[in-house]
Amino acid sequence: LGAAARAVLLLGLGGLVVWNLASGQVHLYVNERSVWLVALTLPFLLAMAATAWRRSSVGRERLSQIAAALPIALVLLIPARPLGSAALSALDAGASEARPPAGAASSPWPLELTAAGGPGAAMLTWDLRLLERLRGSDPEMRGLEGAPASLVGFVHRTPGLPSDQLLVGRFMVRCCAADAVPITFPVHYPGAAELPIDAWVEVEGSIRYAGADGVRMPFVEASAVRLVPQPARPYLYP
Amino acid sequence: VSLAESRVEAVVGRIGSPARSPSLLTAATAAVAALVVAVAVRQGWDSVGLDAARGQVSTAATVFLGIFLEALPFLLLGVFAAATIELFVTDEVLARVLPRHPLASALVGASLGLLFPICECGIVAVSRRLLAKGAPLPLAVALMLAAPVVNPIVIASTWMAFGHLPWLVAGRIVLVFAVAVIVALVFGRHQRPSELLVAPVGQPASAGHDHEHGHDHRHGRLRALLDHANDEFFGMVKYLVLGALLAAVLQTVVPRSALLATGQDPALSVLTLMGLAVLLSICSTVDAFVALSFAGTFSTGAILAFLTFGPLVDVKSVLMYGLLLRRRAVVLLVLLCAQLIYLVGAFVNLNLT
Numbered sequence: 380l381g382a383a384a385r386a387v388l389l390l391g392l393g394g395l396v397v398w399n400l401a402s403g404q405v406h407l408y409v410n411e412r413s414v415w416l417v418a419l420t421l422p423f424l425l426a427m428a429a430t431a432w433r434r435s436s437v438g439r440e441r442l443s444q445i446a447a448a449l450p451i452a453l454v455l456l457i458p459a460r461p462l463g464s465a466a467l468s469a470l471d472a473g474a475s476e477a478r479p480p481a482g483a484a485s486s487p488w489p490l491e492l493t494a495a496g497g498p499g500a501a502m503l504t505w506d507l508r509l510l511e512r513l514r515g516s517d518p519e520m521r522g523l524e525g526a527p528a529s530l531v532g533f534v535h536r537t538p539g540l541p542s543d544q545l546l547v548g549r550f551m552v553r554c555c556a557a558d559a560v561p562i563t564f565p566v567h568y569p570g571a572a573e574l575p576i577d578a579w580v581e582v583e584g585s586i587r588y589a590g591a592d593g594v595r596m597p598f599v600e601a602s603a604v605r606l607v608p609q610p611a612r613p614y615l616y617p
Numbered sequence: 618v619s620l621a622e623s624r625v626e627a628v629v630g631r632i633g634s635p636a637r638s639p640s641l642l643t644a645a646t647a648a649v650a651a652l653v654v655a656v657a658v659r660q661g662w663d664s665v666g667l668d669a670a671r672g673q674v675s676t677a678a679t680v681f682l683g684i685f686l687e688a689l690p691f692l693l694l695g696v697f698a699a700a701t702i703e704l705f706v707t708d709e710v711l712a713r714v715l716p717r718h719p720l721a722s723a724l725v726g727a728s729l730g731l732l733f734p735i736c737e738c739g740i741v742a743v744s745r746r747l748l749a750k751g752a753p754l755p756l757a758v759a760l761m762l763a764a765p766v767v768n769p770i771v772i773a774s775t776w777m778a779f780g781h782l783p784w785l786v787a788g789r790i791v792l793v794f795a796v797a798v799i800v801a802l803v804f805g806r807h808q809r810p811s812e813l814l815v816a817p818v819g820q821p822a823s824a825g826h827d828h829e830h831g832h833d834h835r836h837g838r839l840r841a842l843l844d845h846a847n848d849e850f851f852g853m854v855k856y857l858v859l860g861a862l863l864a865a866v867l868q869t870v871v872p873r874s875a876l877l878a879t880g881q882d883p884a885l886s887v888l889t890l891m892g893l894a895v896l897l898s899i900c901s902t903v904d905a906f907v908a909l910s911f912a913g914t915f916s917t918g919a920i921l922a923f924l925t926f927g928p929l930v931d932v933k934s935v936l937m938y939g940l941l942l943r944r945r946a947v948v949l950l951v952l953l954c955a956q957l958i959y960l961v962g963a964f965v966n967l968n969l970t
Binding site for chain 1: 645
């Protein structure tokens, strides 16, 4: 049975690859740059499957077979979901607070926009990616008062968050879901409590600041919040 | 003519093995039954009322499949490279080409990653195969440890992330190279190297594989290549899956913020990011970008430790090392790497930053 089981498992893994590619679910797991690499495994898996069943015998390898079956079983048993509010709670959002060092070569943001009241800030419509880039070069995110914002992300709520506030979240993925870094931005919206956790929303509004003791935190004052379908590519890529 | 003969042979081979059909039928029936059960469970998934637990399971499943799908191409690259070495590189050629002196072989092994740009998921298969072909132990160990960093893809990605800190890029490469050579030399000095190795290291990774009965080379080299790759794959996949599963579960249940509090302590920060590197088990081709997100929070020595310890030792690679080395040898390897990296990380924090 070992040789036949190998063939079935290799076919199953090939099927897993095909299913993920065809359904687009591969984007829930890896960066779009890696999709071609995943596709590349298909001919190798199928070629191995084609010869595997003709083997007269293989050694005892129950653990290997169970291991090879596990990814297939997970795809079949658990509906595919992108990382969302539960993952954000698990990761505790700590990583999104981290900053590249001053002068980091990767910091892509124009210097003039990082200065307080920088020209052009109010002209842009700010989304989560732009806001995160700004946060990378200016942790205080100055100069955005009144700038329009349009955020698309999932609804996240932390314990103790007032009922008229929510966090709009999204994950930045460089390689695969294992290195996902959460990005969140606070939103003030009177109907926040009615929005289900993990629902995808589009928030329109403008950026305001709040805080005390000299610490000013930016947030979006929402003028409209509407539920939207989960994007085909739910993660952001650097 | 030979192609036609091989086709006929293949057809005859299929007809002449009636015992295989019931096996395939049984396996296919079991697969279909499992599929039916799975569809039923999947449809009931959303009706279960355990929101928090369900969210955590979904998160762990997504992280696990992310690691698995990202690593699968590299695992296959590794097993096919190993199978190619097995079939096309003779012991005599290796004996003639590879140095025997421990230091020279460790240096060559630590540099071979420049020719085999394979990350930690695939390099163990290559190291095993070279060892089985008679390569010296220091060479195999140094290759296994250094290749995930000392290769052009990882050097380029590290430069992209930390190009503004060239000494950190160079430090990563030099430190991993040095640690790989030192560990390889320690292993090479063992009186009886065979005591460090798992018993059947001369065979493909698949447990119990018997080169005589499993397959033969009558059907041509391509068939033999696929058979060897098949054996290697089923020998290695369990370590990848177990490692990815463990990393996914740990990521889901251990909050990162619990670790981030130690960020600037010269000693604790190094230990913390070493632990995080093990926990996250991120591929070495992209871990530099993840390290970048810690750069404002953690000390520079800790970042260097993250960039060097992770590719040497993480959950899945430690399990894979078990294919080559006995458990005691793996523990020794982990301790050696951890001590060296910790000392360098703490030294950087105390003296250079």
